[in-house]
Amino acid sequence: MSFTCDKQTLDDLNILGKYKPDSIYSLFGGVHTSGGEQLLDSLFRHPLTDPAEINRRSALFRYFQDSVTAFPLDKEPLSVMENYLSTGGRGHWLGSVLQTGWKKLTNSILRDETYSVIQDGLLSTIRILNSFGGFMGRLDADGPYGEQVRKVGALLDDRRLEWIKEQRRFSWFNVARYDHLLRNVLQQEMKTLTDIIYHVDVCVAVGLVARAKGFSYAHAQPKDRNMFRTTGLRHPCLEKAVANPLSLWGDSNMLFLTGANMAGKSTFMKAFGLSVYLAHMGFPVAAEEMTFSVRDGIYSSINVPDNLSLGYSHFYAEVLRVKKVAEEVSGGKDLIVIFDELFKGTNVKDAYDGTLAVSAAFSEYRNCMFILSTHIIEVGEALRVGRPNLQVAYLPTFMEGAVPRYTYRMQEGITSDRHGMMIIENEKIIDIILSEGKVSN
Amino acid sequence: MAFITDSQTLEDLRILGKRGEDSVLGMFDRTRTRGGAELLEEMFRYPLSDAAAIQYRSGIIRHFATAGTDFPFESELFDITDAYLADTDERTKLSRDENTLGSRFNHLIGADTEYINIYKGVISVIRIMQVLKDFLETNGDFDARGHSFAGAANGSPYRADSRATRALLADAALAPLWAEQANAKLSYAKVADYDLLLRFRHRETIKKILRYIYHLDVYLSVGRVAVERKLTFAEAMAGNGHSLLIEGVYHPFLKHPVPNTLLMMADNNVLFLTGANMAGKSTFMKALGIALFLAHMGFPVPAGKMTFSVLDGIYTTINLSDNLGTGASHFYAEVLRVKKVARELSLSKNLFVIFDELFRGTNVKDAYEATVAITAAFAEKRSSMFVISSHIMEAGEVLKERCNNIGFQYLPTHMNGHTPVYTYTLETGITADRHGMVIINNEGILDILERGRQKKIKP
Numbered sequence: 001m002s003f004t005c006d007k008q009t010l011d012d013l014n015i016l017g018k019y020k021p022d023s024i025y026s027l028f029g030g031v032h033t034s035g036g037e038q039l040l041d042s043l044f045r046h047p048l049t050d051p052a053e054i055n056r057r058s059a060l061f062r063y064f065q066d067s068v069t070a071f072p073l074d075k076e077p078l079s080v081m082e083n084y085l086s087t088g089g090r091g092h093w094l095g096s097v098l099q100t101g102w103k104k105l106t107n108s109i110l111r112d113e114t115y116s117v118i119q120d121g122l123l124s125t126i127r128i129l130n131s132f133g134g135f136m137g138r139l140d141a142d143g144p145y146g147e148q149v150r151k152v153g154a155l156l157d158d159r160r161l162e163w164i165k166e167q168r169r170f171s172w173f174n175v176a177r178y179d180h181l182l183r184n185v186l187q188q189e190m191k192t193l194t195d196i197i198y199h200v201d202v203c204v205a206v207g208l209v210a211r212a213k214g215f216s217y218a219h220a221q222p223k224d225r226n227m228f229r230t231t232g233l234r235h236p237c238l239e240k241a242v243a244n245p246l247s248l249w250g251d252s253n254m255l256f257l258t259g260a261n262m263a264g265k266s267t268f269m270k271a272f273g274l275s276v277y278l279a280h281m282g283f284p285v286a287a288e289e290m291t292f293s294v295r296d297g298i299y300s301s302i303n304v305p306d307n308l309s310l311g312y313s314h315f316y317a318e319v320l321r322v323k324k325v326a327e328e329v330s331g332g333k334d335l336i337v338i339f340d341e342l343f344k345g346t347n348v349k350d351a352y353d354g355t356l357a358v359s360a361a362f363s364e365y366r367n368c369m370f371i372l373s374t375h376i377i378e379v380g381e382a383l384r385v386g387r388p389n390l391q392v393a394y395l396p397t398f399m400e401g402a403v404p405r406y407t408y409r410m411q412e413g414i415t416s417d418r419h420g421m422m423i424i425e426n427e428k429i430i431d432i433i434l435s436e437g438k439v440s441n
Numbered sequence: 442m443a444f445i446t447d448s449q450t451l452e453d454l455r456i457l458g459k460r461g462e463d464s465v466l467g468m469f470d471r472t473r474t475r476g477g478a479e480l481l482e483e484m485f486r487y488p489l490s491d492a493a494a495i496q497y498r499s500g501i502i503r504h505f506a507t508a509g510t511d512f513p514f515e516s517e518l519f520d521i522t523d524a525y526l527a528d529t530d531e532r533t534k535l536s537r538d539e540n541t542l543g544s545r546f547n548h549l550i551g552a553d554t555e556y557i558n559i560y561k562g563v564i565s566v567i568r569i570m571q572v573l574k575d576f577l578e579t580n581g582d583f584d585a586r587g588h589s590f591a592g593a594a595n596g597s598p599y600r601a602d603s604r605a606t607r608a609l610l611a612d613a614a615l616a617p618l619w620a621e622q623a624n625a626k627l628s629y630a631k632v633a634d635y636d637l638l639l640r641f642r643h644r645e646t647i648k649k650i651l652r653y654i655y656h657l658d659v660y661l662s663v664g665r666v667a668v669e670r671k672l673t674f675a676e677a678m679a680g681n682g683h684s685l686l687i688e689g690v691y692h693p694f695l696k697h698p699v700p701n702t703l704l705m706m707a708d709n710n711v712l713f714l715t716g717a718n719m720a721g722k723s724t725f726m727k728a729l730g731i732a733l734f735l736a737h738m739g740f741p742v743p744a745g746k747m748t749f750s751v752l753d754g755i756y757t758t759i760n761l762s763d764n765l766g767t768g769a770s771h772f773y774a775e776v777l778r779v780k781k782v783a784r785e786l787s788l789s790k791n792l793f794v795i796f797d798e799l800f801r802g803t804n805v806k807d808a809y810e811a812t813v814a815i816t817a818a819f820a821e822k823r824s825s826m827f828v829i830s831s832h833i834m835e836a837g838e839v840l841k842e843r844c845n846n847i848g849f850q851y852l853p854t855h856m857n858g859h860t861p862v863y864t865y866t867l868e869t870g871i872t873a874d875r876h877g878m879v880i881i882n883n884e885g886i887l888d889i890l891e892r893g894r895q896k897k898i899k900p
């Protein structure tokens with residue numbers, strides 16, 4: 001079964017999107033080949049649910065992070081080679097020779113360019129094959145990537161490819177022969193080889209990001225362990241992000257988070273969601289040490305928009321979102337659920353009743369893990385009673401004169417910090433409204 | 442000075458829209474030419490803040506809507522003309538001297554595509570100009586039945602445009618055009634002459650004339666929509682009246698909208714709106730915003746009747762999302778938004794401001810204090826108008842004491858057994874309606890969770 005993550009969650013966490021700044025995809029998007037990009041795309045779209053497979057993949061990324069410092073192939077000949085091999089045809093060698101001969105002839109007489117395109121493609125391919133062979137030769141044949149190392153070695157040691165090591169210039173007849181060999185006879189072998197190149201491309205890119213950002217690899221546990229633990233969790237897209245520890249398990253499966261505005265509640269919840277998602281991909285996570293048991297999916301409700309065309313108000317959109325999660329949870333799935341400011345689109349009394357009733361019902365599902373935040377601190381006090389599986393934590397605010405300062409460090413308890421009016425006063429909004437034409441920045 | 446607005450407002454009201462969405466622009470776009478479509482979008486991007494300009498445009502649209510005038514041109518002609526006029530390369534110019542035997546033969550067998558394209562271009566420009574001339578003769582200073590408007594005090598609202606266009610057409614250089622028969626074949630020499638005339642020497646004149654046709658396209662297209670959707674033309678008032686009367690305003694994207702009526706003036710320039718969830722607060726605010734926006738374009742509005750003092754701009758805040766990229770929480774995003782509007786207000790601009798659920802991103806006490814403080818400050822700006830919705834009815838009670846120029850309206854909810862029923866019709870006062878838990882229970886969320894748990898315990 002695949003890992004479930006719907007569009008709302010992907011949007012909330014800003015995961016996909018090649019051209020979106022700050023998306024997680026663009027963070028890891030430093031691949032060099034179009035094939036690598038497709039592979040990265042499919043990794044992002046299909047997180048794993050098998051712990052052994054996740055650990056195998058993350059071990060591989062770690063191996064690349066430790067042993068490779070840069071993508072070993074030149075970009076230009078590589079893209080020429082991608083084009084060249086992708087246009088291969090099927091045919092008899094005699095036909096190929098005659099065709100190439102004809103192209104050579106038209107090239108010298110009519111300056112037709114198809115012959116030089118073939119020649120370029122061939123030469124670029126030889127360059128790439130040689131440098132890729134050298135690169136793979138330097139990797140450990142018994143290491144995590146050993147299987148591919150041996151496969152590439154065997155491919156390039158093929159007797160039919162002996163010529164690639166020596167020659168630099170070819171007669172038209174040899175161009176025809178080798179062109180036929182690479183694009184027809186060895187078509188399947190070349191496909192295997194380029195696939196490995198794409199894979200290496202992704203592994204190197206991911207390893208480099210992990211090294212540059214100081215990410216680490218999470219350890220996946222079987223589902224029935226039912227736990228999530230990290231000694232320090234931070235948001236992968238923020239520079240100088242503050243790390244916070246977090247542990248959730250069956251007997252303590254719900255975290256109730258409070259804090260003033262801007263204290264970092266949403267950021268922490270997004271960081272949690274992202275670490276879960278990336279960990280299920282086997283990707284490096286922005287955490288110090290992290291162990292998790294695999295889940296069936298993740299649902300978040302952070303920025304739920306209203307939808308007038310369907311006649312939904314903001315509040316109703318939230319209700320429907322919660323309903324959807326309730327259906328999934330009661331369907332027996334093991335999920336991670338994130339609710340930021342549940343029912344913020346309604347009045348306080350309703351939000352209090354709703355949050356309390358819904359949270360209490362959800363918390364009984366010990367196989368799922370929940371983080372919820374709210375401004376209504378009274379809910380926390382009421383929820384706490386008789387529920388040992390509830391953790392309470394807050395993000396504090398300190399006042400430095402009239403200016404609020406945030407530590408972004410989670411502490412145990414429920415806070416009644418509020419500094420909304422102070423922020424408004426600091427922005428001098430009332431003064432600006434009442435001032436007449438004298439605006440200073 | 443241009444009417445000011447920003448991207449948040451355009452998105453809230455869905456003025457321009459994204460692909461595959463309903464948008465106000467899409468609703469009006471029945472243009473027949475590409476130039477007309479571009480011009481329409483330009484009008485949406487730059488609404489007007491001058492009463493005379495608004496009245497002028499709305500007068501023309503109303504005139505054509507009443508007359509039921511059809512766009513007199515064939516649309517294909519404009520595609521050909523666009524492509525033809527776009528090519529300003531001197532080397533493609535036809536020359537009379539090159540009419541050799543060889544080229545004649547090429548024309549004969551139709552092999553010379555360049556010539557064919559120029560030929561088609563020339564023909565379509567001539568056709569457009571001829572149709573335009575006919576059209577103006579019947580629709581200029583005259584009404585549809587050919588009676589002259591000259592006797593009436595105002596004349597046709599289109600007469601200024603019509604006269605300007607006819608002045609351009611009266612250029613002596615264009616005189617040979619009028620003699621051409623509709624389907625006659627032109628000789629090579631004639632095509633070469635026309636090509637030089639239309640595409641090079643008088644290119645700017647032709648472009649100006651086309652621009653008038655694009656305007657005409659927009660006017661007719663909007664007029665048609667006005668008739669089909671039974672829209673109303675708003676009356677713009679210049680000067681410092683600071684008033685807005687809008688009767689029966691509704692949201693144009695809804696199938697069965699409920700109309701509402703609102704009156705705002707300088708001594709009643711703030712509307713504090715309450716109501717339960719789903720009672721229709723946001724929809725009413727969006728409808729109001731759209732009507733105001735359209736009115737400032739001189740376009741017809743989805744309302745029964747509307748008179749308004751022209752304002753300098755409109756700002757709405759309905760769907761604001763947080764922005765982690767710039768490090769702003771939801772609450773801070775709201776604060777910055779209010780600050781931005783505050784700056785504009787302090788520049789003595791007359792604005793229309795809509796805030797849906799001011800400060801929903803914070804705790805209740807803060808939201809209460811902030812709503813009171815900000816709304817009371819807004820109320821001081823008598824030349825601007827504000828519509829503010831809130832769930833915090835207590836803020837309304839305090840504001841009632843403190844300010845005498847705030848109007849209070851609410852959208853009611855009636856309970857029909859366990860089902861809330863909404864009238865979507867404004868009533869005066871502040872409501873304490875709340876039915877959030879009812880909605881949650883009606884969706885059966887707690888039942889779903891309970892059932893799931895029972896299932897798990899049983900096996």
